[in-house]
Amino acid sequence: MLLSVLPTRCSSLVRLPAALLLAALCATGALAQGTDYDDVSRMTRAGQFDQALARADKYLAGNPRDPQMRFLKGVIQQQRGQTDEALATFTQLTQDYPELPEPYNNLAVIHASQNQFDKARIALEMAVRTHPNYATAHENLGDVYARLAAQSYGKAVQLDAANASAPVKLKAVNALLTPPPKAKKTSR
Structure with missing residues:
Protein backbone atom coordinates (compact mmCIF):
# COMPACT_ATOMS: atom_id res chain seq x y z
CA MET A 1 0.00 0.00 0.00
CA LEU A 2 1.73 3.21 -1.15
CA LEU A 3 1.19 6.35 0.89
CA SER A 4 0.56 9.94 -0.14
CA VAL A 5 1.82 12.89 1.79
CA LEU A 6 -0.98 15.39 2.38
CA PRO A 7 -3.79 15.92 3.21
CA THR A 8 -5.65 12.64 2.79
CA ARG A 9 -4.66 9.05 2.31
CA CYS A 10 -4.46 7.87 -1.30
CA SER A 11 -5.71 4.45 -2.16
CA SER A 12 -2.25 2.96 -2.36
CA LEU A 13 0.36 5.17 -0.67
CA VAL A 14 1.42 6.24 2.92
CA ARG A 15 0.68 9.60 4.50
CA LEU A 16 3.42 11.76 5.96
CA PRO A 17 2.43 13.59 9.15
CA ALA A 18 1.69 17.23 8.41
CA ALA A 19 4.26 18.37 10.97
CA LEU A 20 7.07 16.69 9.04
CA LEU A 21 5.93 18.23 5.79
CA LEU A 22 5.75 21.66 7.37
CA ALA A 23 9.23 21.26 8.85
CA ALA A 24 10.67 20.23 5.51
CA LEU A 25 9.01 23.06 3.66
CA CYS A 26 9.89 25.63 6.34
CA ALA A 27 13.53 24.70 5.84
CA THR A 28 13.31 26.16 2.33
CA GLY A 29 12.57 29.59 3.82
CA ALA A 30 9.41 29.92 1.79
CA LEU A 31 6.63 28.98 4.20
CA ALA A 32 3.24 30.30 3.14
CA GLN A 33 1.56 32.74 5.45
CA GLY A 34 -0.05 30.73 8.22
CA THR A 35 -3.59 31.77 7.48
CA ASP A 36 -3.34 31.06 3.74
CA TYR A 37 -1.72 27.68 4.30
CA ASP A 38 -4.14 26.80 7.10
CA ASP A 39 -7.17 27.81 5.03
CA VAL A 40 -6.10 25.85 1.96
CA SER A 41 -5.19 22.83 4.05
CA ARG A 42 -8.48 22.95 5.97
CA MET A 43 -10.54 23.29 2.78
CA THR A 44 -8.65 20.42 1.18
CA ARG A 45 -9.22 18.13 4.17
CA ALA A 46 -12.92 19.08 4.06
CA GLY A 47 -13.11 18.11 0.38
CA GLN A 48 -13.72 21.71 -0.72
CA PHE A 49 -11.31 21.34 -3.61
CA ASP A 50 -12.64 24.16 -5.80
CA GLN A 51 -12.38 26.69 -2.99
CA ALA A 52 -8.99 25.38 -1.89
CA LEU A 53 -7.63 25.57 -5.43
CA ALA A 54 -8.96 29.12 -5.88
CA ARG A 55 -7.32 30.19 -2.60
CA ALA A 56 -4.04 28.49 -3.54
CA ASP A 57 -4.04 30.11 -6.98
CA LYS A 58 -4.74 33.51 -5.44
CA TYR A 59 -1.83 33.10 -3.05
CA LEU A 60 0.47 31.78 -5.77
CA ALA A 61 -0.32 34.78 -7.99
CA GLY A 62 1.70 36.87 -5.54
CA ASN A 63 4.12 34.15 -4.42
CA PRO A 64 4.66 31.92 -7.47
CA ARG A 65 7.72 30.08 -6.14
CA ASP A 66 6.33 29.15 -2.73
CA PRO A 67 6.99 25.39 -2.50
CA GLN A 68 4.49 24.68 0.26
CA MET A 69 1.52 26.21 -1.53
CA ARG A 70 2.61 24.70 -4.84
CA PHE A 71 2.75 21.32 -3.14
CA LEU A 72 -0.74 21.80 -1.71
CA LYS A 73 -1.96 22.79 -5.16
CA GLY A 74 -0.57 19.52 -6.51
CA VAL A 75 -2.35 17.60 -3.75
CA ILE A 76 -5.61 19.38 -4.57
CA GLN A 77 -5.16 18.57 -8.25
CA GLN A 78 -4.46 14.96 -7.34
CA GLN A 79 -7.58 14.77 -5.16
CA ARG A 80 -9.70 16.35 -7.91
CA GLY A 81 -8.56 13.67 -10.35
CA GLN A 82 -6.50 16.16 -12.37
CA THR A 83 -3.68 13.69 -12.74
CA ASP A 84 -1.83 15.41 -15.59
CA GLU A 85 -1.90 18.74 -13.76
CA ALA A 86 -0.74 17.14 -10.50
CA LEU A 87 2.09 15.37 -12.33
CA ALA A 88 3.16 18.68 -13.85
CA THR A 89 3.01 20.46 -10.49
CA PHE A 90 5.00 17.82 -8.61
CA THR A 91 7.49 17.43 -11.46
CA GLN A 92 8.14 21.17 -11.52
CA LEU A 93 8.57 21.16 -7.74
CA THR A 94 11.21 18.42 -8.03
CA GLN A 95 13.04 20.54 -10.58
CA ASP A 96 12.82 23.77 -8.59
CA TYR A 97 13.39 22.18 -5.17
CA PRO A 98 15.18 18.85 -5.74
CA GLU A 99 16.01 18.65 -2.03
CA LEU A 100 12.35 18.13 -1.03
CA PRO A 101 11.34 14.46 -0.87
CA GLU A 102 7.55 14.92 -0.65
CA PRO A 103 6.95 15.89 -4.29
CA TYR A 104 8.87 12.77 -5.38
CA ASN A 105 6.69 10.67 -3.08
CA ASN A 106 3.49 12.08 -4.52
CA LEU A 107 4.77 11.59 -8.07
CA ALA A 108 5.32 7.96 -7.12
CA VAL A 109 1.75 7.70 -5.80
CA ILE A 110 0.41 8.87 -9.14
CA HIS A 111 2.70 6.62 -11.16
CA ALA A 112 1.82 3.61 -9.00
CA SER A 113 -1.89 4.31 -9.39
CA GLN A 114 -1.29 4.09 -13.14
CA ASN A 115 0.63 0.81 -12.76
CA GLN A 116 3.83 2.59 -13.83
CA PHE A 117 5.90 0.95 -11.14
CA ASP A 118 9.29 1.64 -12.74
CA LYS A 119 8.53 5.39 -12.75
CA ALA A 120 7.26 5.13 -9.17
CA ARG A 121 10.47 3.35 -8.15
CA ILE A 122 12.65 6.05 -9.70
CA ALA A 123 10.69 8.82 -7.94
CA LEU A 124 10.88 7.05 -4.59
CA GLU A 125 14.59 6.40 -4.95
CA MET A 126 15.01 10.15 -5.44
CA ALA A 127 12.92 10.83 -2.33
CA VAL A 128 15.11 8.48 -0.31
CA ARG A 129 18.28 9.93 -1.82
CA THR A 130 17.24 13.46 -0.81
CA HIS A 131 16.04 12.41 2.64
CA PRO A 132 17.46 9.02 3.76
CA ASN A 133 15.34 9.01 6.94
CA TYR A 134 12.01 9.49 5.11
CA ALA A 135 10.17 6.43 6.40
CA THR A 136 7.13 6.96 4.16
CA ALA A 137 9.27 6.85 1.03
CA HIS A 138 11.05 3.73 2.26
CA GLU A 139 7.73 1.98 2.92
CA ASN A 140 6.37 3.06 -0.46
CA LEU A 141 9.55 1.89 -2.16
CA GLY A 142 9.11 -1.52 -0.54
CA ASP A 143 5.54 -1.64 -1.84
CA VAL A 144 6.70 -0.75 -5.34
CA LYS A 185 -16.43 -5.07 15.84
CA THR A 186 -17.74 -7.03 18.74
CA SER A 187 -20.58 -5.88 20.89
CA ARG A 188 -20.41 -6.15 24.63
Whole structure:
Protein backbone atom coordinates (compact mmCIF):
# COMPACT_ATOMS: atom_id res chain seq x y z
CA MET A 1 0.00 0.00 0.00
CA LEU A 2 1.73 3.21 -1.15
CA LEU A 3 1.19 6.35 0.89
CA SER A 4 0.56 9.94 -0.14
CA VAL A 5 1.82 12.89 1.79
CA LEU A 6 -0.98 15.39 2.38
CA PRO A 7 -3.79 15.92 3.21
CA THR A 8 -5.65 12.64 2.79
CA ARG A 9 -4.66 9.05 2.31
CA CYS A 10 -4.46 7.87 -1.30
CA SER A 11 -5.71 4.45 -2.16
CA SER A 12 -2.25 2.96 -2.36
CA LEU A 13 0.36 5.17 -0.67
CA VAL A 14 1.42 6.24 2.92
CA ARG A 15 0.68 9.60 4.50
CA LEU A 16 3.42 11.76 5.96
CA PRO A 17 2.43 13.59 9.15
CA ALA A 18 1.69 17.23 8.41
CA ALA A 19 4.26 18.37 10.97
CA LEU A 20 7.07 16.69 9.04
CA LEU A 21 5.93 18.23 5.79
CA LEU A 22 5.75 21.66 7.37
CA ALA A 23 9.23 21.26 8.85
CA ALA A 24 10.67 20.23 5.51
CA LEU A 25 9.01 23.06 3.66
CA CYS A 26 9.89 25.63 6.34
CA ALA A 27 13.53 24.70 5.84
CA THR A 28 13.31 26.16 2.33
CA GLY A 29 12.57 29.59 3.82
CA ALA A 30 9.41 29.92 1.79
CA LEU A 31 6.63 28.98 4.20
CA ALA A 32 3.24 30.30 3.14
CA GLN A 33 1.56 32.74 5.45
CA GLY A 34 -0.05 30.73 8.22
CA THR A 35 -3.59 31.77 7.48
CA ASP A 36 -3.34 31.06 3.74
CA TYR A 37 -1.72 27.68 4.30
CA ASP A 38 -4.14 26.80 7.10
CA ASP A 39 -7.17 27.81 5.03
CA VAL A 40 -6.10 25.85 1.96
CA SER A 41 -5.19 22.83 4.05
CA ARG A 42 -8.48 22.95 5.97
CA MET A 43 -10.54 23.29 2.78
CA THR A 44 -8.65 20.42 1.18
CA ARG A 45 -9.22 18.13 4.17
CA ALA A 46 -12.92 19.08 4.06
CA GLY A 47 -13.11 18.11 0.38
CA GLN A 48 -13.72 21.71 -0.72
CA PHE A 49 -11.31 21.34 -3.61
CA ASP A 50 -12.64 24.16 -5.80
CA GLN A 51 -12.38 26.69 -2.99
CA ALA A 52 -8.99 25.38 -1.89
CA LEU A 53 -7.63 25.57 -5.43
CA ALA A 54 -8.96 29.12 -5.88
CA ARG A 55 -7.32 30.19 -2.60
CA ALA A 56 -4.04 28.49 -3.54
CA ASP A 57 -4.04 30.11 -6.98
CA LYS A 58 -4.74 33.51 -5.44
CA TYR A 59 -1.83 33.10 -3.05
CA LEU A 60 0.47 31.78 -5.77
CA ALA A 61 -0.32 34.78 -7.99
CA GLY A 62 1.70 36.87 -5.54
CA ASN A 63 4.12 34.15 -4.42
CA PRO A 64 4.66 31.92 -7.47
CA ARG A 65 7.72 30.08 -6.14
CA ASP A 66 6.33 29.15 -2.73
CA PRO A 67 6.99 25.39 -2.50
CA GLN A 68 4.49 24.68 0.26
CA MET A 69 1.52 26.21 -1.53
CA ARG A 70 2.61 24.70 -4.84
CA PHE A 71 2.75 21.32 -3.14
CA LEU A 72 -0.74 21.80 -1.71
CA LYS A 73 -1.96 22.79 -5.16
CA GLY A 74 -0.57 19.52 -6.51
CA VAL A 75 -2.35 17.60 -3.75
CA ILE A 76 -5.61 19.38 -4.57
CA GLN A 77 -5.16 18.57 -8.25
CA GLN A 78 -4.46 14.96 -7.34
CA GLN A 79 -7.58 14.77 -5.16
CA ARG A 80 -9.70 16.35 -7.91
CA GLY A 81 -8.56 13.67 -10.35
CA GLN A 82 -6.50 16.16 -12.37
CA THR A 83 -3.68 13.69 -12.74
CA ASP A 84 -1.83 15.41 -15.59
CA GLU A 85 -1.90 18.74 -13.76
CA ALA A 86 -0.74 17.14 -10.50
CA LEU A 87 2.09 15.37 -12.33
CA ALA A 88 3.16 18.68 -13.85
CA THR A 89 3.01 20.46 -10.49
CA PHE A 90 5.00 17.82 -8.61
CA THR A 91 7.49 17.43 -11.46
CA GLN A 92 8.14 21.17 -11.52
CA LEU A 93 8.57 21.16 -7.74
CA THR A 94 11.21 18.42 -8.03
CA GLN A 95 13.04 20.54 -10.58
CA ASP A 96 12.82 23.77 -8.59
CA TYR A 97 13.39 22.18 -5.17
CA PRO A 98 15.18 18.85 -5.74
CA GLU A 99 16.01 18.65 -2.03
CA LEU A 100 12.35 18.13 -1.03
CA PRO A 101 11.34 14.46 -0.87
CA GLU A 102 7.55 14.92 -0.65
CA PRO A 103 6.95 15.89 -4.29
CA TYR A 104 8.87 12.77 -5.38
CA ASN A 105 6.69 10.67 -3.08
CA ASN A 106 3.49 12.08 -4.52
CA LEU A 107 4.77 11.59 -8.07
CA ALA A 108 5.32 7.96 -7.12
CA VAL A 109 1.75 7.70 -5.80
CA ILE A 110 0.41 8.87 -9.14
CA HIS A 111 2.70 6.62 -11.16
CA ALA A 112 1.82 3.61 -9.00
CA SER A 113 -1.89 4.31 -9.39
CA GLN A 114 -1.29 4.09 -13.14
CA ASN A 115 0.63 0.81 -12.76
CA GLN A 116 3.83 2.59 -13.83
CA PHE A 117 5.90 0.95 -11.14
CA ASP A 118 9.29 1.64 -12.74
CA LYS A 119 8.53 5.39 -12.75
CA ALA A 120 7.26 5.13 -9.17
CA ARG A 121 10.47 3.35 -8.15
CA ILE A 122 12.65 6.05 -9.70
CA ALA A 123 10.69 8.82 -7.94
CA LEU A 124 10.88 7.05 -4.59
CA GLU A 125 14.59 6.40 -4.95
CA MET A 126 15.01 10.15 -5.44
CA ALA A 127 12.92 10.83 -2.33
CA VAL A 128 15.11 8.48 -0.31
CA ARG A 129 18.28 9.93 -1.82
CA THR A 130 17.24 13.46 -0.81
CA HIS A 131 16.04 12.41 2.64
CA PRO A 132 17.46 9.02 3.76
CA ASN A 133 15.34 9.01 6.94
CA TYR A 134 12.01 9.49 5.11
CA ALA A 135 10.17 6.43 6.40
CA THR A 136 7.13 6.96 4.16
CA ALA A 137 9.27 6.85 1.03
CA HIS A 138 11.05 3.73 2.26
CA GLU A 139 7.73 1.98 2.92
CA ASN A 140 6.37 3.06 -0.46
CA LEU A 141 9.55 1.89 -2.16
CA GLY A 142 9.11 -1.52 -0.54
CA ASP A 143 5.54 -1.64 -1.84
CA VAL A 144 6.70 -0.75 -5.34
CA TYR A 145 9.43 -3.39 -5.23
CA ALA A 146 6.78 -5.92 -4.18
CA ARG A 147 4.57 -4.90 -7.12
CA LEU A 148 7.53 -5.23 -9.50
CA ALA A 149 8.35 -8.64 -8.00
CA ALA A 150 4.75 -9.78 -8.48
CA GLN A 151 4.90 -8.72 -12.13
CA SER A 152 8.15 -10.61 -12.66
CA TYR A 153 6.99 -13.76 -10.87
CA GLY A 154 3.72 -13.65 -12.82
CA LYS A 155 5.63 -13.41 -16.09
CA ALA A 156 7.86 -16.32 -15.03
CA VAL A 157 4.76 -18.44 -14.33
CA GLN A 158 3.33 -17.56 -17.77
CA LEU A 159 6.57 -18.40 -19.56
CA ASP A 160 7.42 -21.61 -17.70
CA ALA A 161 4.52 -23.61 -16.31
CA ALA A 162 6.96 -26.24 -15.04
CA ASN A 163 8.72 -23.76 -12.78
CA ALA A 164 7.82 -24.88 -9.28
CA SER A 165 9.27 -21.96 -7.30
CA ALA A 166 7.79 -18.98 -9.19
CA PRO A 167 4.14 -19.70 -8.24
CA VAL A 168 5.11 -20.04 -4.58
CA LYS A 169 6.98 -16.71 -4.69
CA LEU A 170 4.11 -15.05 -6.55
CA LYS A 171 1.65 -16.23 -3.91
CA ALA A 172 3.91 -14.92 -1.11
CA VAL A 173 4.32 -11.50 -2.73
CA ASN A 174 0.60 -11.25 -3.45
CA ALA A 175 -0.07 -12.00 0.22
CA LEU A 176 2.12 -9.01 1.11
CA LEU A 177 0.14 -6.81 -1.25
CA THR A 178 -3.28 -7.86 0.02
CA PRO A 179 -4.56 -5.54 2.73
CA PRO A 180 -5.43 -7.29 5.97
CA PRO A 181 -9.14 -7.83 6.59
CA LYS A 182 -10.80 -5.24 8.75
CA ALA A 183 -11.32 -6.36 12.32
CA LYS A 184 -14.88 -7.22 13.18
CA LYS A 185 -16.43 -5.07 15.84
CA THR A 186 -17.74 -7.03 18.74
CA SER A 187 -20.58 -5.88 20.89
CA ARG A 188 -20.41 -6.15 24.63
